[in-house]
Amino acid sequence: MKLKSLHIDSYRHLENLDFDFTYPEGHIKAGQPLEKICIIGQSATGKTSLLELVRDSFSILNKIEIIEGQYLSVYHTLNFDGNLEYISKETKLKIFKNKIVKNDVDFFNDNGISNTNVLVEKFIIDNLKLSYLSAEIVSRESISIFNEDPQKIPSESVGFGNLSQIRNKIANTIANKKPESYIHEFVYSKDKNLWISLLFEILAYRKKFTQMASELINKGAIGDLNKLNKEYNKWAIENENPLISFSKYFNPILDKLNLEVDLVNTEYPIPIKSKITQEIIPISSLSTGTKGLLLSMFPLYQLDTKDSIILIDEPERSLFPDMQIDLITHYQNLAPDAQFVVATHSPFIAAAFEPEERFILYFDDKGKVAVRRGESPIGDDPNDMLSNDFNVDYYNQFGKEAHKKYLDLKRAVAQETKPERKKELIIELAELGDKYNF
Numbered sequence: 001m002k003l004k005s006l007h008i009d010s011y012r013h014l015e016n017l018d019f020d021f022t023y024p025e026g027h028i029k030a031g032q033p034l035e036k037i038c039i040i041g042q043s044a045t046g047k048t049s050l051l052e053l054v055r056d057s058f059s060i061l062n063k064i065e066i067i068e069g070q071y072l073s074v075y076h077t078l079n080f081d082g083n084l085e086y087i088s089k090e091t092k093l094k095i096f097k098n099k100i101v102k103n104d105v106d107f108f109n110d111n112g113i114s115n116t117n118v119l120v121e122k123f124i125i126d127n128l129k130l131s132y133l134s135a136e137i138v139s140r141e142s143i144s145i146f147n148e149d150p151q152k153i154p155s156e157s158v159g160f161g162n163l164s165q166i167r168n169k170i171a172n173t174i175a176n177k178k179p180e181s182y183i184h185e186f187v188y189s190k191d192k193n194l195w196i197s198l199l200f201e202i203l204a205y206r207k208k209f210t211q212m213a214s215e216l217i218n219k220g221a222i223g224d225l226n227k228l229n230k231e232y233n234k235w236a237i238e239n240e241n242p243l244i245s246f247s248k249y250f251n252p253i254l255d256k257l258n259l260e261v262d263l264v265n266t267e268y269p270i271p272i273k274s275k276i277t278q279e280i281i282p283i284s285s286l287s288t289g290t291k292g293l294l295l296s297m298f299p300l301y302q303l304d305t306k307d308s309i310i311l312i313d314e315p316e317r318s319l320f321p322d323m324q325i326d327l328i329t330h331y332q333n334l335a336p337d338a339q340f341v342v343a344t345h346s347p348f349i350a351a352a353f354e355p356e357e358r359f360i361l362y363f364d365d366k367g368k369v370a371v372r373r374g375e376s377p378i379g380d381d382p383n384d385m386l387s388n389d390f391n392v393d394y395y396n397q398f399g400k401e402a403h404k405k406y407l408d409l410k411r412a413v414a415q416e417t418k419p420e421r422k423k424e425l426i427i428e429l430a431e432l433g434d435k436y437n438f
Contacts, residue, residue, distance in 0.1 A: 001093075001128060001307060002033035002339045003054060004085040011053060011080035014046050017371050024356050033087060036328065036340040038353040038374075040389060041361030045369050047343035051132065051311045054341065057084050057095055058130045058183050058309070064100075072100060072107050088307060090126060128181040129308035131299060135317055136188035138291045145195040146283040146294065150206040150269050153196060186299060198302045199269050201242040206266060208239055243270065246301050253293060253330050256322060259286075270294065289318035297334060305335035316346035321382075328352035347385035354378045360389055399436065406438050 006019040021037055023029040039047045057078060065073040078084070078097045086093040094101040099108045102125075145153070184194065196203070212235050216228060247261035254260050258275045265271035265280050272281050272294075283291065292315075300310065312331070316324045325348050331340060344350055350358060358374030375388040386392045395403060409429040416422040432438065 001086050001088045001091070001125070001309065003037070003309060003341065004033050004087045006050075006053075006084050007082045008053075009081035011082065012046065012049050013044075014049065014369055017369065019359060019371065027356065033339060034357050036332070036353060036357055037342065038350050038358045039341070039343045039361065040345075040350055040358060040374075041369075042363075045361035045363065047361060048135070048313055051313055051341060051343055053080060054084070054309065055130065055132045055183075055185070055311060058128065061093075061095070061125055061128060062181075062183055066107060070107060072109050088127060093125065126181070127307050128183070129303075129305070130183050130311070131303065131305070131308065132183075132185045132187070132311045133296045133299075133313065133315075134185070134187040135314035137186050137295045138288055139188045141192055142186075142195055142295055143284055143291060145192055145199070146269055148269070149267060150203050151210065153199075153203055153269070182303070184299065184303070186295065198299055201302075202269050205239065205242055206269075209266065212239075246270070246298065249301055249330070249334055250294075250297055253297070253323070254290075257287075257290060259290070270298070287318065289320070289323065292317060292319070293323075297330070300331065300334040300338075305338040308335070308338045310335060310338045310340050312340065312342045314344060315342060316344060316349050321346075321348050324348035325351075347382040347390060350374070350389060351376070351378065351380055351382060351385050355389075358389060360391075362391065402432065402436050403438065406432050406436070 003021050005021055006017075008014050008017040021034045023032055023034060025031075029035075039050055041047050060078070067073055078095055081097055084095045086095075092101075092103050099106055101107075186194075212232075216231055241263055243261055243263055247263065251260045254272070255275075259272050259281070260275055262271040262273035262280060265273070267280060268283060270283070272283065272286060272290075273279065274281055283294070286294075296312070296315070310331070315327055315331070319327070324346050328340070328342070328349060329352065332338075342349065342353075353374070355374035355376060355378070360372050360374060361369055362372070364370040376385045380388075383394060386394045406429065409425055409432065413422060413425045413429060416425055
């Protein structure tokens with residue numbers, strides 16, 4: 001399922017806004033839903049509100065039942081005036097406040113039907129998958145799970161056993177829907193059980209590893225290094241460490257921080273090691289930005305994200321610019337078939353999107369929020385991005401004063417007739433230009 005369009009008559013402080021989330025005419029993908037969407041805007045323009053609107057519409061879709069094959073079992077399909085349009089290979093869906101149109105068939109609110117003998121069916125929408133990664137994803141609760149000894153995490157929370165059965169159990173329990181559909185929110189106050197469920201493969205592997213080690217000790221293999229290595233290597237082939245695959249995605253990101261996932265240590269569910277000191281660093285001791293990377297990257301690696309929508313609010317939070325530059329590419333590598341909807345304040349993040357994938361929220365002359373498409377090409381200089389799309393004059397008071405002085409010197413050089421004085425002005429102009437890169 002992909003988001004195709006959004007029209008807002010009224011939602012919170014937003015009014016009369018239209019978003020066409022398809023590639024425009026002339027583009028090689030003209031008419032197709034955007035693969036990624038970037039929402040830019042200064043504070044209070046409603047970036048997070050738009051993400052929450054999409055999230056809430058999915059939550060409603062997950063609860064709806066059909067009465068007598070025609071009526072919806074909820075009275076308010078949307079909590080705003082307007083409409084949202086989704087599309088997948090099998091389904092076209094347009095959601096209004098009082099009705100839903102599925103593949104050109106109208107389903108209206110139930111109008112107070114109360115007869116207990118009416119036929120009630122589930123409103124089926126295949127592959128309804130959405131993940132919401134809040135800007136407040138880092139919390140004490142979520143970090144505590146990654147900071148625990150895997151052996152101390154209660155196995156009954158996951159229900160160790162046949163892994164395929166566990167997958168189905170998790171999908172049904174968390175999403176309350178059939179396994180291929182889910183709605184997950186990764187927010188500050190999220191229940192620990194979601195994280196434990198996502199870690200179940202790693203926890204199951206650690207349990208097997210402990211059992212194997214115990215058996216080797218009981219067999220006396222601990223005193224015979226050759227036998228120990230032989231038995232362990234055989235076991236490792238039959239039981240691949242699930243962190244190996246995740247590390248292939250996550251280590252290239254951690255490399256700029258001189259960190260990596262340690263595949264040997266068993267202290268933590270996902271051990272992080274310093275490449276300089278070779279010491280394991282508790283997750284709680286990592287920087288806020290690094291914690292945020294782990295908490296956002298790992299769910300996308302673990303979940304089935306094919307044809308899903310992934311909402312990310314401020315992915316740049318607490319990250320140095322060099323980490324922001326390729327961040328969206330890293331996300332797309334983890335979920336190549338998902339549609340990303342990203343709200344950001346960062347020109348480095350925005351530069352990873354094509355201009356038609358950017359939607360800039362701004363206040364018009366009447367103080368109302370308006371929207372326009374981006375201008376800067378993908379990969380543009382962040383300063384150009386700030387000027388063209390963010391509409392920000394990125395020079396502060398000191399920079400403006402230096403630039404004014406630079407322009408005054410240029411005029412003075414052009415007007416000066418005395419050679420010696422002209423030479424002095426040219427030198428001063430060159431020094432100021434080199435200093436500020438004017």
